[in-house]
Amino acid sequence: MTTLACPTCAARRSMCAWWNLWTWLLALALLPAGAMATAVQCNGAERIRLLEPVPIDLEELEALHALPPLRVTAVNAPPLASFDAGQNTYTGIAADVLCFISGQLGLRIEFVPAHELSVPQKIEQVQQGHIDVFMPLSHLPEREQLGLFSAPFYDSHYAVIARKGRRLDLKTTADLARLRVGVVEGVALVPLLRQIVPEGQLVTYRQSFARGGLFDALRDGAIDAAVFNGDFFSEQRYRHRLFDLHAVHTLYEHANGYRFYFSPTPQHQRVVAAFDRYLRVIDIAPSLQQHLDGERQLIERYVSQRSQRTLLQAASATAGLLALAAFAALRHHRRLLRQLADSHALMAQQQQALQTAHDELAQQSRTDGLTRLANRRHFDHVLAREHARALRSGEALSLLFVDLDHFKHVNDHYGHATGDDYLRAVARLLARHAGRSTDLAARYGGEEFVCLLPGTGAGDARDMAERIRAAVQELALPNALAPWPRLSVSIGVVTLQGGEHAAPELLAAADAQLYAAKHGGRNRLCATTLDVDEK
Numbered sequence: 348m349t350t351l352a353c354p355t356c357a358a359r360r361s362m363c364a365w366w367n368l369w370t371w372l373l374a375l376a377l378l379p380a381g382a383m384a385t386a387v388q389c390n391g392a393e394r395i396r397l398l399e400p401v402p403i404d405l406e407e408l409e410a411l412h413a414l415p416p417l418r419v420t421a422v423n424a425p426p427l428a429s430f431d432a433g434q435n436t437y438t439g440i441a442a443d444v445l446c447f448i449s450g451q452l453g454l455r456i457e458f459v460p461a462h463e464l465s466v467p468q469k470i471e472q473v474q475q476g477h478i479d480v481f482m483p484l485s486h487l488p489e490r491e492q493l494g495l496f497s498a499p500f501y502d503s504h505y506a507v508i509a510r511k512g513r514r515l516d517l518k519t520t521a522d523l524a525r526l527r528v529g530v531v532e533g534v535a536l537v538p539l540l541r542q543i544v545p546e547g548q549l550v551t552y553r554q555s556f557a558r559g560g561l562f563d564a565l566r567d568g569a570i571d572a573a574v575f576n577g578d579f580f581s582e583q584r585y586r587h588r589l590f591d592l593h594a595v596h597t598l599y600e601h602a603n604g605y606r607f608y609f610s611p612t613p614q615h616q617r618v619v620a621a622f623d624r625y626l627r628v629i630d631i632a633p634s635l636q637q638h639l640d641g642e643r644q645l646i647e648r649y650v651s652q653r654s655q656r657t658l659l660q661a662a663s664a665t666a667g668l669l670a671l672a673a674f675a676a677l678r679h680h681r682r683l684l685r686q687l688a689d690s691h692a693l694m695a696q697q698q699q700a701l702q703t704a705h706d707e708l709a710q711q712s713r714t715d716g717l718t719r720l721a722n723r724r725h726f727d728h729v730l731a732r733e734h735a736r737a738l739r740s741g742e743a744l745s746l747l748f749v750d751l752d753h754f755k756h757v758n759d760h761y762g763h764a765t766g767d768d769y770l771r772a773v774a775r776l777l778a779r780h781a782g783r784s785t786d787l788a789a790r791y792g793g794e795e796f797v798c799l800l801p802g803t804g805a806g807d808a809r810d811m812a813e814r815i816r817a818a819v820q821e822l823a824l825p826n827a828l829a830p831w832p833r834l835s836v837s838i839g840v841v842t843l844q845g846g847e848h849a850a851p852e853l854l855a856a857a858d859a860q861l862y863a864a865k866h867g868g869r870n871r872l873c874a875t876t877l878d879v880d881e882k
Contacts, residue, residue, distance in 0.1 A: 392450050395631060401451070410617065411617070421437050421481065422483070444500050473494055476612065480608065508565065526571040529549075530550075534574075556587045597715075726799065730854075745843075746854070747808065752829065752865075805840075831870065837865050838871075838872040856877055
């Protein structure tokens, strides 16, 4: 760990504080405009950006810089955090955010892996002050009583994981009551699951992917389903070769915001307050793209390694057969050649099966199980890519935010099965209208959808939104409890045309226009354009 330190600190503490401040200010003066000096060498900070400057006064920076290094531990949960044994450090989205903000504030950090401790034990170490920070952690009131939470920096959802071929017919969290359910101890959803799943049917496990843990129990049939973070499972299933398991239901009604968790000290109250000022204006899109690409690279590396092993096996078999042929009688020659051909055919079949499994799993990781549109995670990935392309090329980029009006009335009056049918009908309609190879229609969550339209100007985007609104009305889907007894949609439209607006600003603008359409009476669209003059 590299730090800026005064060689006489041990002897004269007060002079050391001024020396550290002077050294930090000198380093700051030598940096390019807009950059901040950092007290640690930490990888990943360059993948985090600010949507707007964060003012920090000199007195506050001096106080933060004088603090001892923050001792940080984490749970192994890609894409947020993953321990790199070679570098003895953590990588992932949470690590990138931590490194960026720590560098901005001049804080020093030290990673404490503590592999021998479970997640609840690590949390307890933070609460007792033996470790300063735990990442990432979801909020619970009882945790907040014993520690300090930062603002959230990453939102995700829990998923229900089951064996392939097992039909569970889940529509809401309440449907878990009839199943044997497994969950990792310490997960934020455990208190809710205890209220839903009868005693004796809910089983907690200390480990998830380790031998004898949650997913071993699921594969062995000890439980019917596992409740686990959907993003974490998607990242880890390839590493652990869980090709026989898949996510069958996403608990959209229970969003989970991940945060940093600090030990409860007055110094850390100041640190959390400073962290929150940055967390409100950071853009993690480059970090998200980097660490979600890691899934694809992992699959490719796995397939490549299997291919290399297959080739080595083929070469070894060939060499062995040739050696046998050299010592065998000529009458065995044809039989040996047939065996070699069969061996090659079997290897080719295995390779094809692996490639098919890879393609299927990659598709499932990008698709919403109910509507078959792209899921939220794949949409975020494509938005980051197309936003970067639009900034480089100067082409327009439009986004439609579509919300079903009074959809709660549909579920309340007709039931969730009918509600699911309505969602699928609207999804098919969106897929037809956003039908170019460059367009993307996705389910954003619940009854919300998005359409990403690269190379589409403001006028064309508004025209498409109006066609979608009218097409939904033409479906004539009943909604008896709504003021207008037919299903309708409200749409927010935003077009990026020049300027340096970040991807989250595009989403926020579309959401604001959707809000305006809702409060303007629903069954309508509202639109805006972000350009150079907006900045």
